[in-house]
Amino acid sequence: MHRISISSSQALFTIGNMKTHDPEAKAARILFLEDDPTIRAVLSEYMLVAGYEVTAVSRADEAIALLDGADGFDLALLDIMVPGGSGLDVLSEIRRRGLPLGTIMLTALGDEPTQLDAFNRQADDYVVKPVSPLLLLKRIETILRRLRWAREPLADSVPSRGATSASASAPRLELDSEGWQVRYDGTVLPLTLSEFLLLETLMGQPQRVFTREQLILAIYDDSYAGNDRIIDSHVKNLRKKLPVPCIRTVIGVGYQFDGSAMAADRP
16 A cells, blocks of 8 residues: 555645645546555645546546546556556546546656556646645646647637747648647648647757757756656657658667658658
């Protein structure tokens, strides 16, 4: 059993005396899959006190059943080793259905193959137990904020993300930063939020070779503490969705947007 290093009464005091999430955002609904009753109870209490609506279950098949009404959920927080399947099964089902949920894997499995497997299934984040509840809340807040920007691209509250222009384009491929969409020949490509941010960063400076660390900062923030090889998984998934091979690997350095590949694809 994983122990939480801070009591739930301390949680109520600590969260009650700090700003925990964007006050402009509506109360987000979180699907929480965790079979350990202590962790489930304590982290649920943290999320509830922080202002989120939490539906907590202990089995993977229960979580999947709740996806039938998942248009009301904003984020899924998923343990992996649970009865009735696994959290990875739930993650795959979320992506198979195309549900617009943010996803965080919360697990004791810290090995690289499992993390890569999760990111290959398009998880948004991966957190290894034991976890600081307050840092977990900040990760939840970050993902929900990005999802809110993506769902409300024209809202006045959408901040600039530092792009050089509202859109970047190459022949037949158009990236719309304000609309949070990538189109190829007018067809919208089904990118995840992380894939969109990755492509936006690369296309914004096509002459630059980005290291994995630089791309992590562009997609996440400086609180991310995972393996930088998750960028390889995001690139792999992004390449599958792009009709032309426009992301170049620079061995020993990182990745670069290859405009010449787009020029060669010009009709």
